[in-house]
Amino acid sequence: MDKIIQIEDLYFSYEQQWVLQEVNLEIERGEFAAFIGPNGSGKSTLFKLILGFLKPQRGRITIFDQPAEKFSARGRVGYISQNVRDFNHSFPATAGEIVGANLYQEMGFVKLLNSALKGRIKRALKLVDMEDFKNEPIGKLSGGQKQRVFIARTLVTEPELILLDEPLVGLDQEAQKDFFQVINQLHRELGITIIMISHDLHVISNQVSRIVCFQRGKIYPHCASEFDYNAYLQQVQKEDRLFIPSHEH
Amino acid sequence: MWEIFSYSFMQRGFLVGNIIGLVVPLIGVFLNLKRLSLIGHTLAHVALAGVALGIFLGIYPVPLAIMVAVVAALGIEKLRHSAYSGYAELSLAIILAMGLGLATILISLADSNVAVYSYLFGSITLVTRQDLMIIIPLGAVIALGVGIFYNGFFFVAFNEEEAKLSGVPVKLFNIIFMIMVAMVVALSMRIIGGLLISSLIVLPVAAALQVARSFRQTVFLSMLFGVISVNLGLVLSFYWDLAPGGTIILASVFILLLAFLFKAFRKMRSPKGMIIREEKVDYE
Ligand SMILES: Nc1ncnc2c1ncn2[C@@H]1O[C@H](COP(=O)(O)OP(=O)(O)OP(=O)(O)O)[C@@H](O)[C@H]1O
Ligand SMILES: [Mg+2]
Numbered sequence: 001m002d003k004i005i006q007i008e009d010l011y012f013s014y015e016q017q018w019v020l021q022e023v024n025l026e027i028e029r030g031e032f033a034a035f036i037g038p039n040g041s042g043k044s045t046l047f048k049l050i051l052g053f054l055k056p057q058r059g060r061i062t063i064f065d066q067p068a069e070k071f072s073a074r075g076r077v078g079y080i081s082q083n084v085r086d087f088n089h090s091f092p093a094t095a096g097e098i099v100g101a102n103l104y105q106e107m108g109f110v111k112l113l114n115s116a117l118k119g120r121i122k123r124a125l126k127l128v129d130m131e132d133f134k135n136e137p138i139g140k141l142s143g144g145q146k147q148r149v150f151i152a153r154t155l156v157t158e159p160e161l162i163l164l165d166e167p168l169v170g171l172d173q174e175a176q177k178d179f180f181q182v183i184n185q186l187h188r189e190l191g192i193t194i195i196m197i198s199h200d201l202h203v204i205s206n207q208v209s210r211i212v213c214f215q216r217g218k219i220y221p222h223c224a225s226e227f228d229y230n231a232y233l234q235q236v237q238k239e240d241r242l243f244i245p246s247h248e249h
Numbered sequence: 250m251w252e253i254f255s256y257s258f259m260q261r262g263f264l265v266g267n268i269i270g271l272v273v274p275l276i277g278v279f280l281n282l283k284r285l286s287l288i289g290h291t292l293a294h295v296a297l298a299g300v301a302l303g304i305f306l307g308i309y310p311v312p313l314a315i316m317v318a319v320v321a322a323l324g325i326e327k328l329r330h331s332a333y334s335g336y337a338e339l340s341l342a343i344i345l346a347m348g349l350g351l352a353t354i355l356i357s358l359a360d361s362n363v364a365v366y367s368y369l370f371g372s373i374t375l376v377t378r379q380d381l382m383i384i385i386p387l388g389a390v391i392a393l394g395v396g397i398f399y400n401g402f403f404f405v406a407f408n409e410e411e412a413k414l415s416g417v418p419v420k421l422f423n424i425i426f427m428i429m430v431a432m433v434v435a436l437s438m439r440i441i442g443g444l445l446i447s448s449l450i451v452l453p454v455a456a457a458l459q460v461a462r463s464f465r466q467t468v469f470l471s472m473l474f475g476v477i478s479v480n481l482g483l484v485l486s487f488y489w490d491l492a493p494g495g496t497i498i499l500a501s502v503f504i505l506l507l508a509f510l511f512k513a514f515r516k517m518r519s520p521k522g523m524i525i526r527e528e529k530v531d532y533e
Contacts, residue, residue, distance in 0.1 A: 051414065074416040087408055091282060092457075093464040101404040105416045112400065137462055157415075 002029040004161055004193055005050060010059030012042075012049060019045050021217045023059070027195065029160070032187050034204045035197045036223070037214025043197045044082055046219075047163050051079055064160075075105060078154025078162040082197070085146060085170070089139040095149045096121055096134040102153045124156040125149070128182050144175035151182060162186070164196040168203065176200075180207050253487050261381060262373035262440065262483055262493070268388035269437045269449070270479030274471035275395055276433050277450035278457070279426065282406040284337060288325065289450040291341045292434040293443035295321040295348030300368045300438070301355035310368075311383055311435065318431035321348060326427045371442030371494035373483065384436050391429045402426060403464060442494035452501035453478060456508035474504050 005027040012020045020042045027033060035043045048054045049061055052068040061068035064076060071077075099121045100113055107113065113121075125131045128148040133141060138149060147167060154162055164183075168176055184207070186192045198204045205211065213223035253259050273289075280286055299317030303310025321344050328340035356365050367375050395402065404412040405422050413419045437446050453474035454467070461467040482497030489496075 053414070072416070074414065079414055081410065081414075084411070088282070088284075090458070091407060092461050092467040093403075093407060094462070097403070097464050098407065101400065101407060101412075102415050104400060104404055104412070107400060135463065 003027070004029050004064060006060075006062040007050075008060045010049070010056045010061060012045060012054065012056045018217050020049075020219070023219050025212065025219060025221050027193065029193055030191060031193055031195075031210055032183075032208045033195045033210040033212055034208040035195065035212050035214060036199065036201055036204065041214035042217055043214050044165055046214075047079070047165055047197070050163065051077065075157035076160050078157065078159035080150050080154060080162075080164050080167060082165040084150050085143070091139060093138055094135050095125065095130060095138055095141065095152075098138050098149055099124055099153045099156050102156050106157070120156055120158075124152040127155055127186070128152045143170045144172075144178060147171065147175075147179065148182065155186070159192065161193045161195075164194070166197050166199070168198050168200050176203060253484065258374050258376065259483075259487060261376040261378075263480070265376050265380065265384050265440050266373075266479040266483050266493075266497075267476060268384055269440055270475040271472050272388050272391050272433055273437055273446070273449045274453040274457075274475035275392065275468065276430055277454045278468050278471050279402050279406050280430065280450060281454045281458075285341070286451050287338065287341050287447060288322075288430060289434050289447035291325070291345040291348065292318045292321055292431055293438060293446045294345050294352060296431075296435040296438055297365070297368060297443050298348050298352035298355055299435070301352050301359050301365060304361050304364050305355055305359035309379060311380065311439070314438065315432055315435040318435045319428050322427040322431035323424065326423055367442075368438050369443050370492050371438070371440050371445065373440060373486065373493050376439060380439055384439070387432050387436060391433060394425065394429060398422060398425070440493060441497055442492075445494040445498050448498040449475065449478070449501065452498070452505050456501070456505040459505075459508040459512045474501065478504060
């Protein structure tokens with residue numbers, strides 16, 4: 001199979017303590033994987049390492065057969081960060097303008113949108129069923145609608161891999177259902193590889209094809225099968241009582 | 250009626266004023282959205298130190314003012330991203346204090362209060378040929394620069410982090426942008442005065458934000474309001490013999506009030522559904 005991401009014996013720390021150690025992980029094309037684990041277990045950090053924004057102290061990360069820190073074809077990877085929604089909500093931009101910003105690399109030296117690029121903005125918004133909101137100010141959309149716009153924003157570069165950092169936060173059940181509908185469509189119909197971080201085990205486990213567990217800087221790449229994930233939960237709760245899964249939905 | 254244009258100093262005033270009226274709010278849109286609206290105020294004080302130095306040395310002070318402002322702007326950019334990331338206004342306050350301290354000393358050394366006064370409050374009669382030679386080309390460069398990098402600047406203003414991820418050379422853009430800001434501020438001191446520049450950076454944009462429904466509209470309306478303010482202000486200043494800086498700013502305050510009224514009017518007329526949607530609480 002085609003391995004999109006390969007991580008070998010990776011160690012990473014921001015300051016003294018290892019945030020991630022001995023990480024080995026492979027993600028194949030077409031997977032829909034979830035990263036779960038307690039707060040501070042290094043999930044977002046691993047995304048940033050994969051994207052090449054952070055450099056590991058030891059080990060190697062390869063993405064599309066290139067070292068992560070040298071990877072430059074940004075458009076092939078879509079990323080929605082954990083704090084994507086803490087932008088200034090009165091920012092005077094429309095959904096279409098926000099989506100178009102991601103086409104930056106596709107614009108020429110004079111950074112303007114031609115009609116082909118405008119067509120791509122429309123198509124991306126259509127994929128998330130938001131084409132009617134193209135000219136609406138982004139701040140006036142609901143939380144779920146904003147999120148669709150952000151997904152459209154990653155789609156506009158026609159990525160092969162999408163990394164979503166806690167996309168379910170702030171969505172009600174209905175919106176979560178809509179979210180998975182969109183994501184499943186991208187996964188099944190467009191064949192996009194998807195990795196999402198979530199704390200919502202309950203919701204996630206019915207949707208994804210694989211769960212990767214994070215705990216105290218280590219990861220278990222096949223939580224659902226090799227490492228039973230209920231056992232994982234119990235162990236984590238016993239060990240540091242940090243991780244309380246949200247079952248109350 | 251047209252006697253106002255028969256004076257060559259008024260012709261120069263209008264020419265410079267219109268360039269400033271276009272370029273300052275254009276830069277102002279991005280500054281305000283980056284939450285750096287007070288940068289104009291800061292850089293004007295620093296540029297004042299450059300002006301005072303020029304007067305003290307007995308040379309044409311505008312290039313010096315530009316140079317000093319550019320250095321200060323780069324200093325702000327550096328502080329904003331290293332020592333005081335997260336408190337952008339702190340880096341402004343630090344540079345402002347340094348500029349003002351330096352300016353005060355240099356002004357007392359230069360001992361030419363009249364000249365300094367004109368840079369603080371602006372003056373049309375003082376716009377010289379020399380000023381035109383520097384303001385016209387630099388104004389054109391700035392307008393062209395923003396035009397070329399429009400979408401990049403937009404992305405950086407919306408979210409620096411994400412822009413970086415998408416391959417926008419954020420650092421370079423911020424530096425280019427800061428240099429433009431410094432040039433704009435130093436240039437506008439001549440006509441609207443150092444103390445009033447930040448108003449022209451803020452007010453037309455604030456009015457545009459009330460009315461506009463997209464980023465493009467915001468940029469366009471800001472420039473339109475800037476130009477209207479400048480022309481209205483210059484006419485009033487000529488006929489009533491008032492300081493142009495003051496009349497320009499009051500004209501832009503007036504436009505801002507009109508924008509508030511317009512918005513209130515639009516809200517009143519919009520169907521109920523719109524109002525509910527606008528006031529919906531965000532639960533994130
Ligand atoms: N910029 C940073 N500088 C220093 N330490 C950091 C930084 N970002 C994260 N850390 C630390 O690294 C560890 C892992 O953080 P990370 O954000 O990857 O966790 P996470 O698994 O995404 O947690 P959460 O579920 O809360 O989002 C934490 O202990 C955190 O304090
Ligand atoms: Mg995280």
